[in-house]
Amino acid sequence: MKESALKKIKNKLKSAGFIGYKKGKKQDLQPTVNPFDLKMTKTKHDVLNRKIKGQVGKPLLAKKKATKIREEKLLPELENQNKVSVFVDKRFGENDENMTVEEKLLERYSKEQQKRTRNSSLYNLNQGEEVELTHLGQSLSKFDDFEDDEIALNDSDNEPDQLDRDLVEKFNFGGFEQEEDEGRPKSKNEIMKELIAKSKMYKYERQKMNDENEDIRENLDEEFDDIHKLLLQEQDKEVTRELNQNSNYDSLVKSLAFEKRAKPTDRLKTEEEIAKEEYEKLKEMESKRKKRMLGEDSDEEDVKKRKLEGDELDTNLEFENNGEYDGISDDENDEGDSEDGESEEDESEDGESEDGSDLEQDDRLEEISDNESENSDEYENEEIEINKTLPFVLSMPNSHDEFLKIVQGLSLQDHVVAIERLRKCYHVSLHPNNKNQLQKLIGIMFEHLQYLCISLDSFPRDVFNGIFSHLSQLSHQFPDVVSRCSMTLLESFLIKLKRDISSGSLKMPTASMILVLKIFGLIFSSSDFRNPITTPSSLLMCCFLEMASVRKLKDVVAGLFICEILLIYTKQSKKFIPELFNFLFNILSHFSSFDQKNCFLKREIPCLKEFLSSCSSNDSLDLTFESLMPKANVKPSPLAILNKTLELIKIAMENIKEYDSAADIVIPVHSLVANVKQFQPLQNICDQLLSLSDSILNTSRKNLTLQQFKPVAIAMYDPLYNKSNPSYNLDHKKQCEDAKLKRQYKKEFKGAVRELRKDSRFLSKVKHDKRREKDLEYQKKIKKIYGSIGNED
Numbered sequence: 140m141k142e143s144a145l146k147k148i149k150n151k152l153k154s155a156g157f158i159g160y161k162k163g164k165k166q167d168l169q170p171t172v173n174p175f176d177l178k179m180t181k182t183k184h185d186v187l188n189r190k191i192k193g194q195v196g197k198p199l200l201a202k203k204k205a206t207k208i209r210e211e212k213l214l215p216e217l218e219n220q221n222k223v224s225v226f227v228d229k230r231f232g233e234n235d236e237n238m239t240v241e242e243k244l245l246e247r248y249s250k251e252q253q254k255r256t257r258n259s260s261l262y263n264l265n266q267g268e269e270v271e272l273t274h275l276g277q278s279l280s281k282f283d284d285f286e287d288d289e290i291a292l293n294d295s296d297n298e299p300d301q302l303d304r305d306l307v308e309k310f311n312f313g314g315f316e317q318e319e320d321e322g323r324p325k326s327k328n329e330i331m332k333e334l335i336a337k338s339k340m341y342k343y344e345r346q347k348m349n350d351e352n353e354d355i356r357e358n359l360d361e362e363f364d365d366i367h368k369l370l371l372q373e374q375d376k377e378v379t380r381e382l383n384q385n386s387n388y389d390s391l392v393k394s395l396a397f398e399k400r401a402k403p404t405d406r407l408k409t410e411e412e413i414a415k416e417e418y419e420k421l422k423e424m425e426s427k428r429k430k431r432m433l434g435e436d437s438d439e440e441d442v443k444k445r446k447l448e449g450d451e452l453d454t455n456l457e458f459e460n461n462g463e464y465d466g467i468s469d470d471e472n473d474e475g476d477s478e479d480g481e482s483e484e485d486e487s488e489d490g491e492s493e494d495g496s497d498l499e500q501d502d503r504l505e506e507i508s509d510n511e512s513e514n515s516d517e518y519e520n521e522e523i524e525i526n527k528t529l530p531f532v533l534s535m536p537n538s539h540d541e542f543l544k545i546v547q548g549l550s551l552q553d554h555v556v557a558i559e560r561l562r563k564c565y566h567v568s569l570h571p572n573n574k575n576q577l578q579k580l581i582g583i584m585f586e587h588l589q590y591l592c593i594s595l596d597s598f599p600r601d602v603f604n605g606i607f608s609h610l611s612q613l614s615h616q617f618p619d620v621v622s623r624c625s626m627t628l629l630e631s632f633l634i635k636l637k638r639d640i641s642s643g644s645l646k647m648p649t650a651s652m653i654l655v656l657k658i659f660g661l662i663f664s665s666s667d668f669r670n671p672i673t674t675p676s677s678l679l680m681c682c683f684l685e686m687a688s689v690r691k692l693k694d695v696v697a698g699l700f701i702c703e704i705l706l707i708y709t710k711q712s713k714k715f716i717p718e719l720f721n722f723l724f725n726i727l728s729h730f731s732s733f734d735q736k737n738c739f740l741k742r743e744i745p746c747l748k749e750f751l752s753s754c755s756s757n758d759s760l761d762l763t764f765e766s767l768m769p770k771a772n773v774k775p776s777p778l779a780i781l782n783k784t785l786e787l788i789k790i791a792m793e794n795i796k797e798y799d800s801a802a803d804i805v806i807p808v809h810s811l812v813a814n815v816k817q818f819q820p821l822q823n824i825c826d827q828l829l830s831l832s833d834s835i836l837n838t839s840r841k842n843l844t845l846q847q848f849k850p851v852a853i854a855m856y857d858p859l860y861n862k863s864n865p866s867y868n869l870d871h872k873k874q875c876e877d878a879k880l881k882r883q884y885k886k887e888f889k890g891a892v893r894e895l896r897k898d899s900r901f902l903s904k905v906k907h908d909k910r911r912e913k914d915l916e917y918q919k920k921i922k923k924i925y926g927s928i929g930n931e932d
């Protein structure tokens with residue numbers, strides 16, 4: 140049924156919105172936001188015209204906005220997660236919503252054209268910017284090919300820069316139209332050739348002029364010296380003297396600048412190389428010694444031997460200070476020279492190396508000993524007087540008895556040389572087992588020192604010092620071994636002390652024991668509060684001073700040497716030893732009539748009373764160590780004992796003069812020294828003792844007082860100041876900024892954590908929805924299958 144015209148007009152007006160129901164007006168009347176979705180923050184006090192940010196919140200709208208953003212950002216990432224072949228649309232403007240389709244197409248077309256032209260013109264030499272050639276910083280296009288400046292090699296300021304006027308006018312301004320005598324105009328080629336010829340002619344003229352100027356300058360330089368001499372004759376002599384001084388200074392500076400460089404020298408040898416060379420040297424000298432002892436000469440010596448003639452008889456003779464001839468044919472002098480050379484060599488044995496394993500020490504020493512035995516058997520029957528000499532290569536003895544066999548028949552100085560050669564032959568760098576061999580030598584040296592004290596009738600200081608030097612060096616190299624040997628000796632001394640005390644026959648120590656105790660103080664540290672060697676040694680010596688019986692003069696001398704060793708022990712620590720003062724004061728009391736009651740312990744020494752009658756002013760003041768040795772027939776003099784006693788008292792008083800009780804200790808010194816001062820040789824030491832005791836007695840001493848404490852201050856009630864107040868805090872501004880930064884950090888951190896939690900909730904919700912959709916589809920599929928099966932039945 141066709142609509143009428145009126146009906147059509149009404150429908151059109153209604154669709155246009157002029158008549159009928161107007162949906163838009165009702166929508167405008169409705170509020171844009173549901174008031175139930177707003178969150179109002181109630182203020183405590185309302186202020187007119189004040190707007191507070193965040194007073195009205197829209198949580199639902201914000202939630203929808205956040206969800207939309209997460210759907211745009213997180214969902215694509217979740218869908219593309221763990222996917223490799225993902226298509227990424229990189230077309231220009233595809234993801235830009237602000238661009239229309241026409242703009243996108245236009246931009247894509249322009250970029251495609253640019254790319255095409257860039258690729259096509261990559262190897263096109265005609266296109267692109269032209270490269271401009273330059274010379275001396277100026278473009279070559281500014282110069283004419285035939286300009287005078289380009290053609291000329293050596294330009295001068297006075298030379299013309301242009302061609303002559305006639306030539307320019309002729310060839311540049313209508314010159315091509317003029318004809319020559321032949322009646323034809325010149326071609327361009329001819330004109331250019333003529334122009335080039337002209338320019339070459341001008342160039343030749345300028346070069347010729349420069350050569351003439353150069354010749355004149357050289358002639359002037361040759362004549363300059365003669366002219367300069369004429370000028371120098373007019374100068375004064377003082378000026379010439381200054382010039383000479385300056386020239387001397389210049390020559391000196393030049394000589395220092397070109398001083399000769401130092402020439403490189405040979406590198407320093409290592410300890411292993413030095414030890415190996417010393418061992419080889421000793422081995423070579425031992426072979427030569429054996430050949431000389433058997434009357435054989437080596438080939439090298441035969442070559443070196445020749446007859447001395449003329450002045451050589453006088454020039455090759457060398458005499459020592461004692462007038463003896465020092466030749467090379469005497470075996471003993473040869474040995475002495477070698478020993479001197481060896482003693483001068485530096486023995487630095489601080490390190491230990493594993494090199495030199497190829498040197499089989501024990502096998503070689505056995506071969507040498509076998510050769511010695513064969514040679515001795517071969518020449519045993521011959522009547523040849525051979526002096527006892529020390530071999531250069533020795534085998535390490537296992538005990539002191541074997542060492543005595545090695546040095547049997549030799550001088551005391553050879554004992555030191557034997558120890559030195561043993562150390563060189565068994566250096567730790569030659570073989571790994573040499574360390575154990577050298578440890579045996581330490582115990583042998585301790586026993587040999589005691590043996591020398593017992594067997595000798597004199598005290599050779601150079602021998603004892605030489606042995607002690609080797610013992611000291613080995614103590615630095617093997618400290619544990621030396622300490623064990625010392626502990627063993629010390630234990631034997633203590634066992635003997637206990638046995639003598641229990642039997643009631645305790646005597647003063649022997650010379651060997653005193654020597655060993657002194658070595659302990661020189662090797663080990665005696666200033667320690669507790670030392671495993673020196674502390675028991677000092678206690679042992681104090682027991683001897685206090686408990687040992689003094690019956691002979693040797694006992695008195697032994698006690699004095701023990702006191703000297705104790706003072707060496709306490710030289711740095713400044714310890715007070717009462718047994719030492721008691722023993723020294725007792726000795727001194729026997730030479731005076733002082734009543735020692737309540738000053739020190741009374742101790743009778745009968746031998747000193749008998750000794751007083753033989754006291755004389757002409758006696759020697761030296762108290763030697765030989766007086767303690769059993770085989771020495773040295774009797775000490777009374778003055779020597781007195782002098783030694785006074786010297787030890789002086790040293791002991793200097794050690795304790797800083798003590799507060801020093802004045803009480805040195806009270807008997809005045810009375811004891813008064814009677815001894817009558818001997819003329821002892822007056823000097825007595826005066827020193829009296830002055831020292833006076834200085835100690837005159838020192839002011841502080842009376843004993845109670846311990847002083849720091850006085851306690853009276854409690855003060857001062858007002859409390861708030862240090863956190865900005866007026867008292869200089870760094871308040873900085874602290875406020877730090878606190879603000881901390882608050883911002885804390886706020887941002889909480890916000891980031893909150894957003895991450897929201898993201899995780901969103902992702903978990905999306906995953907749950909997907910899983911639920913899959914489950915529903917699966918259930919529908921299963922129901923459909925069950926339904927189809929039921930219908931079939």
